[in-house]
Structures are given as C-alpha cells and as structure tokens.
Amino acid sequence: QVQLVESGGGLVQAGGSLKLSCAASGRAMSAYNMGWFRQIPGKEREFVAAINWGGGQTYYADSVKGRFTISRDNAKNTMYLQMNRLRLEDAAVYYCTGDPLVIPYPGGTHPYWGQGTRVTVSS
Numbered sequence: 001q002v003q004l005v006e007s008g009g010g011l012v013q014a015g016g017s018l019k020l021s022c023a024a025s026g027r028a029m030s031a032y033n034m035g036w037f038r039q040i041p042g043k044e045r046e047f048v049a050a051i052n053w054g055g056g057q058t059y060y061a062d063s064v065k066g067r068f069t070i071s072r073d074n075a076k077n078t079m080y081l082q083m084n085r086l087r088l089e090d091a092a093v094y095y096c097t098g099d100p101l102v103i104p105y106p107g108g109t110h111p112y113w114g115q116g117t118r119v120t121v122s123s
Contacts (some may be wrong), residue, residue, distance in 0.1 A: 002027040002112050004096050009117030012086055015022060016121075020081040021097030030074040031114070035104025036081045038092035039116075045095065047106035049081060057103065064090075085121070091121040093104075 008020040024035065035050035049057045049070040058070050069082040079096060095116050099110040 002029065002032060002098055004098060004114035006096050006114040009094060011120045011122060012081045012084060013122050014088055015083045016086055017094070018084065018086065018119060020096075020117060020119075022079040022081075022092055023080075024077045024098065025041060028074070029072065029077040029079065030099070032098035032100050033103040034070075034072060034079045035095055035097045035099075035108075035110070036070060036079075037104070038090075038094045038095060038119075040092045041115055046092075047104070047108070048094070050104040051079065052103050057093035059103065059105070061106070068095055086119075086121050088121050088123060095117050 001025045005023050011043050012018050033052050036048040037045045038048050044046045055072050065087045070097040072079040096114045097104050097110040098112040104110050
C-alpha cells in the first residue's frame, strides 16, 4: 500500500506560478498511475491531470491544458504539478491520487489519495 503526501501549496497572485509535489512512500511509485484532482468547498472533486506509471502518457482537463504540466520522477518517488498563469478559479485544495490499474480520469474512484495541499490565488 502506498502513502501519498502533497506539498507546495500556498498563496500566489493571479498570473503567477506554483509547483506542487506528491511524495510516495510505502511502495514504489512506479507501480502506480498517478493524477491530480482539486476540490473547492461545496463542490465535487475535479480532475486536473494524470500521468501513466512510466510518464509517457499525460492527460489534462481542458481548463488547465497549456498552463499546467504533470510530471514524475520514479527514482525520487515523487510526482509534480507545475502550475503557470494561475487564475482565480484555480484556487482549491489539490489532491494527488494513485491507481495501480488505471490512469486516473474524471469522476474516477481511485484507491490511494493524499491529504491535500491548498492553493490560494489572489487578484
């Protein structure tokens, strides 16, 4: 079983950048397809991006395509989300998820989740 811990959230001005990290422990992250979701209070968790176990396939929500980049370093057991040109509507708690069977997708129920890291975007 893998444990996931996100970091890197914080306060940023609109138009700025942040890089989130998701560190895996307990089992090699290379065994998992990984993804990022985000959630605003009162709303459902929203798919942001996903990456397959080897890093060769990536997927993005339309709302972040061209601004966010998902990547992973299996040697470091860490996944990243580089967020550029942040908008007010990107503010949320960001969660990383891992799934040994499928690449995370919108609406998916994946077995492993981190505790989340908050991103606040100011105008």
